[in-house]
Amino acid sequence: MKNPYLPHVAVIQDIRDEGPGLKSFDLAFRDGSVWEEFRPQPGQFVELSVFGEGEAPFGVATGAHETGLLRLSIQQVGRLTKMLHSMAPGDEVGVRGPFGNGWPLEAAKGKNLILIGGGIGMPPVRSALVSAMAEKDQYESISLFYGARSPEHITYADEIEQWIASDDAKINVTVDVGDDTWPGHVGVITTLLEDEHASPANAVTMTCGPPIMIHFVIPTLTKLGFSDDQIIVSLEARMKCGIGKCGRCNLGAEYICLDGPVFSYDHLQTMGIRL
Amino acid sequence: MDRLKILKSRLPDWLGKLRAQAAVYAPVERAGVTCFARLAPGDEPQLDYGNTDTPLKEVLFPQTECLITWQRTPEGLQVQEVDTSEPTVIFGARPCDVTGLRFLDRAFRLGGIEDPYWVRRRDKTTVISLVCPHPVPGCFGPSAGVNETSPEGADVVLTDIGSAYVVEVKSEQGQAAVDLASDAFTSAAEEDLIAAREAGETLLAELAEQAIDLEEPEARAKAFLQSPAWEQVWNRCLSCGICAFLCPTCHCFDICDQSCRGGGERIRCYDTCSSKIYTKQAGGHNARPTAKERLTQRVMHKFSYGPERLGVLGCVGCGRCRRCPVDIDLQLELSRVEVKEPV
Ligand SMILES: Cc1cc2nc3c(=O)[nH]c(=O)nc-3n(C[C@H](O)[C@H](O)[C@H](O)COP(=O)(O)OP(=O)(O)OC[C@H]3O[C@@H](n4cnc5c(N)ncnc54)[C@H](O)[C@@H]3O)c2cc1C
Ligand code: SF4
Ligand code: SF4
Ligand code: FES
Numbered sequence: 001m002k003n004p005y006l007p008h009v010a011v012i013q014d015i016r017d018e019g020p021g022l023k024s025f026d027l028a029f030r031d032g033s034v035w036e037e038f039r040p041q042p043g044q045f046v047e048l049s050v051f052g053e054g055e056a057p058f059g060v061a062t063g064a065h066e067t068g069l070l071r072l073s074i075q076q077v078g079r080l081t082k083m084l085h086s087m088a089p090g091d092e093v094g095v096r097g098p099f100g101n102g103w104p105l106e107a108a109k110g111k112n113l114i115l116i117g118g119g120i121g122m123p124p125v126r127s128a129l130v131s132a133m134a135e136k137d138q139y140e141s142i143s144l145f146y147g148a149r150s151p152e153h154i155t156y157a158d159e160i161e162q163w164i165a166s167d168d169a170k171i172n173v174t175v176d177v178g179d180d181t182w183p184g185h186v187g188v189i190t191t192l193l194e195d196e197h198a199s200p201a202n203a204v205t206m207t208c209g210p211p212i213m214i215h216f217v218i219p220t221l222t223k224l225g226f227s228d229d230q231i232i233v234s235l236e237a238r239m240k241c242g243i244g245k246c247g248r249c250n251l252g253a254e255y256i257c258l259d260g261p262v263f264s265y266d267h268l269q270t271m272g273i274r275l
Numbered sequence: 276m277d278r279l280k281i282l283k284s285r286l287p288d289w290l291g292k293l294r295a296q297a298a299v300y301a302p303v304e305r306a307g308v309t310c311f312a313r314l315a316p317g318d319e320p321q322l323d324y325g326n327t328d329t330p331l332k333e334v335l336f337p338q339t340e341c342l343i344t345w346q347r348t349p350e351g352l353q354v355q356e357v358d359t360s361e362p363t364v365i366f367g368a369r370p371c372d373v374t375g376l377r378f379l380d381r382a383f384r385l386g387g388i389e390d391p392y393w394v395r396r397r398d399k400t401t402v403i404s405l406v407c408p409h410p411v412p413g414c415f416g417p418s419a420g421v422n423e424t425s426p427e428g429a430d431v432v433l434t435d436i437g438s439a440y441v442v443e444v445k446s447e448q449g450q451a452a453v454d455l456a457s458d459a460f461t462s463a464a465e466e467d468l469i470a471a472r473e474a475g476e477t478l479l480a481e482l483a484e485q486a487i488d489l490e491e492p493e494a495r496a497k498a499f500l501q502s503p504a505w506e507q508v509w510n511r512c513l514s515c516g517i518c519a520f521l522c523p524t525c526h527c528f529d530i531c532d533q534s535c536r537g538g539g540e541r542i543r544c545y546d547t548c549s550s551k552i553y554t555k556q557a558g559g560h561n562a563r564p565t566a567k568e569r570l571t572q573r574v575m576h577k578f579s580y581g582p583e584r585l586g587v588l589g590c591v592g593c594g595r596c597r598r599c600p601v602d603i604d605l606q607l608e609l610s611r612v613e614v615k616e617p618v
Contacts, residue, residue, distance in 0.1 A: 001391045005342045005530075005541075006356045030351060051345050051352065052534035054541075092352045094345075211560055238556045240530045240546075243388040247527035247548060250576065253583040258386055 004243050007049045007094030008034045010070065014089060018073055019153045022120075023085055024061070027070040027095065035068055038095075042127035043103035043206075043234060043262050047242045048072065049094030050087075053080045057239045057257070059208070060098060061123035063130035064105075070095065073123045073155060099242040100261050103128045104232065108204045109138045116217060118147040118189050118209030122155045124234055125208050133168040140202060142169035147189030147213070150175050151182045172196050189213060190220040200225040206262075208234040214275050218265060228266035233275070235261050278463040279442040281433075285459040286440075290314065290366065292456040297362035297401070300334045302327050311365065322367050325411040326593060330523035331372035332379060334365055335396045338520075339544040342392065342530070346538040360395035364452065367405040367433075370426035371416045371593040375523030376402070377428050381585040382526050401448045404429035405440075406475065410482045413594030415606065417479065418486045421591050424475040434471040441471035487610035489578075492588060496578035499612045500571060508608055511601045512566040516547030518573070518596035518603075524581075524589050527553075548572045574605060 010027040018024050029035055040046070040060040047055045061071040076085045087093070105113075105128060113132055117125030125144070132142050144163070148154045154173065164171045174185040174192040185192055189209075198205075198221070205226060207217050214233050221231050237249035237256045244258035252271040254260070268275065281289060293299050300311045301320030310329040314320060346353045376397070383393035404426055407414075416423055425432050430449030433440040441463050444450050453460060463471075489495065499505055519525040529546040533539055546553060549569050554562040563569045577589035590606060597604050 001389070001395065003356045003391045004388050005391070007343070007354060009352050009354060049541075051354075052532050052539050054532045055530060094352075094354060236556065237562060238554050240528070243390070244386045245383060245388075245390050245526070245528075246530070246543075246546070247576075248546075248553060250548075250572070250580065252575075253580040255386070258388070 004096065005241070007047070007055075007096040008038070009092050010095045012087060012089050012091050012093065013069060015087075018155045018157075019148075021076045021085075022073060022153075022155060023076075024071055024073040025084070027072065027093065028068060029070075029095070030092070032068075038070075038098060039067075040070065040098035040127075041102035042105060042131045043124050044098035044100045045124070045242070045261065046070070046072070046095050046097035046099065047239075048080075048084075049096070050080050050083045051094060053083045055094075055096075055240070056080045057099075057242060059121075059124040059127070059234075061126045063127055063134060065131060065134045071123075073120075073126075075120045097242065099257055101259065103206050103234075103262055104204075104264075105132060108132075108206075109135075110140060110202075112141045112143070112199070112201070112203040113139050114143050114145065114198060114203055114205040116145045116189065116193070116205055116207040116209070118213040119149070119153075121208035121210065121213070121234070122146065125206070126156055126159075128206060129163070129169060133163070133166070136168045143198075144169055144171050145189060145192055145196070145198065146171070146173045147192060147209075148173070148175050150177050151179055188216070190216050193217070193220050193224065198224055200227070200230055204230050204232060206232045206234070211236070211275070218275060228269055229264055231265035233263060233265060233268075235263060235275075237261075278468055279444070279453065279460040280436075280439045280463040280467050281442055281460050282439045284438075285456075287319075288459045289456040290320070292459075293364045293366070293452060296455060297364045299364045299366055301366040311368070314366075320367055322405060326369050326372070326407075326414070326595075328521075328595075330375065330521060330593070330595065331365065331368050332375060332523050332526075334363070335376070335400065336379060336383075336393060336526065339542055340392065341540045341542055343541045344538065345541075358391075358395060360392075360399055363396065363400040365400060365402045368402060368429075369407055369411075369593075370404055370423050370429070371414065371419075371421050371591040372523045373402055373404045373426040373429050374416075374421045374591045375593070378524040378581065378585060378587055378589055378591070379526055380428070381587065382581075385585060401430045401452050402428060403431040403433065403449075403452065406432060406434045407478060408435050408474070410478065410485055411594065413485070413597050414482070414592055415485055415487050415489075415594065416592040417482055418489045418610075419590045419592030420588055423478060423482060434474055436467055436470040436474060439467065441467050487606060489588075489590075489606065489610060491614050492578040492582060494614050495609050495612060496574050498614050499609050500574065502612050504608055504611070508603055508605070509565075509567040509570045511603060512549070512570050513601060514549045514551055514566050514569060515600065516549045518599055518605075519547035519549060520545055521595040521598060523591060523593055523595070524577070548576070570605075574609070578609070
């Protein structure tokens, strides 16, 4: 019987600083053949083991077309993440998954895809963005709205430069608080959406960010004319098992880890969930 | 099928045969607590008990269990799964606890991903249930839909008729358990069957006096959470989790690591939605910050979310959660609310 609690051993290949307290880790399975069955979809997450410290869920930043390396971008906030930040290339960790439903990218084809990310919500948004850009002809358009706390908090800064240069997607970045070097938009993400006149015409939005961001983004989208089924959000919760058994992420009759983390807002409304 | 009976004096023979084939778990008293424990040779089960203090689920979903182990070796990390499942017989379980297994069975199997630790144990387990001779005080099994004389999920059901038990075999697995000691069983006579039926009828009549109204569970739960009584209830809750740990259907757990020289174990242990830190996330956000949200989760999971997802009520009426240190009796409170007709 396949055991969903049994992690695959993975080796850290590369670690990059992404901003204050944030690092990206590229992992390769020690047994390379694992990737074929693993193949994470954009919007899914994994349970990462630091043996001796435990496990924690992290969104997959890797795009659907990027094979072989699993990228996670991890903020140091507590015990496991601290341990992880002290590790080096060559060190071994455990990975199980991928879990969750992922973004409904297939259904977004032919539409204006609007990705909205904030703070530590960027890894799954990156995954959706690069996956969509790799098939950009299939979408009417692709745009990213990204809000960071300050210029130094911008995740994937180098890549963002490339995305802007590539013209495959319209990239909009804002910072809550600017500095002398920042030429771009200043203000929280909701002001960016309004200032750029994000349009609901033939569009679907996909949002991932901290609960407080989602709380403010939804009414802004509604005000801009988006209907509830055009608002797709990825929710976070404290998780342990990742497979709908431990009960922790229970939301109504569903489990965020199993039935989500991606939900459409109209579905959440029918469940009576307020965000 | 022909009904059988077994004299109480022949029970040790049967248990001996079962123990030769399987790990037999039966009610015993350990340090003043009745619980299901594995019988060692010579151990006598305690069958004149009300209900065990701790729930039957412990046999198949232990309070703590090791999921995987790891070792650091020169070739790198070696990770191994642990499988301690073995042929098992549960002997003498009360109908409510047996019915509780049904909720857990669905929780651990459904949803697309199975929990291998539960499934492996459950699939190797034969359940022999023992009908209560008299109601356990505080039990309201029939109000929670429990079949008190022939519970769903049991392979064999025993009904006490004095010097013997009348035996109902409910499955092939149950038949196999009986066949192991076929000479210990005799055909039940007409008067034995009448005695068993009367025992059941008496039990149900006595239980009717302890019945509470849990009809329309979902509407009832919602009405309760809007009622004035609700404020009094959640304000008292200590968030201690006793109600969850004692409940035969609660299945929340935590997973954590224990290291020892060069390796370690990953353990899962019971957890509870009552716990203050259960849903506390990194960064400090807590989806259920007070006892109000946490106890709402308990009420709704048992009476609305669980039934919606798994098709069965999350309460089997065992009454164990009435051991709440501040006397919160959720089911009694629920039974008292007026459920308005939907308009
Ligand atoms: C689907 C999903 C995707 C995610 N994706 C990402 C991602 O891509 N990148 C990322 O960086 N993060 C992500 N997270 C968040 C990540 O899982 C957490 O940051 C991580 O679990 C923290 O682990 P830790 O051991 O370092 O923190 P912990 O040591 O568990 O503690 C962190 C915080 O938890 C609380 N806490 C824990 N234990 C206690 C206690 N005993 N008492 C009181 N408070 C306590 C405290 O607030 C503490 O500050 C994701 C989460 C989910 C659910
Ligand atoms: S046993 Fe009582 S006090 Fe403890 S968590 Fe349950 S309801 Fe609250
Ligand atoms: S909720 Fe209480 S009465 Fe119902 S099954 Fe659980 S412990 Fe027993
Ligand atoms: S993380 Fe265990 S149920 Fe979702």
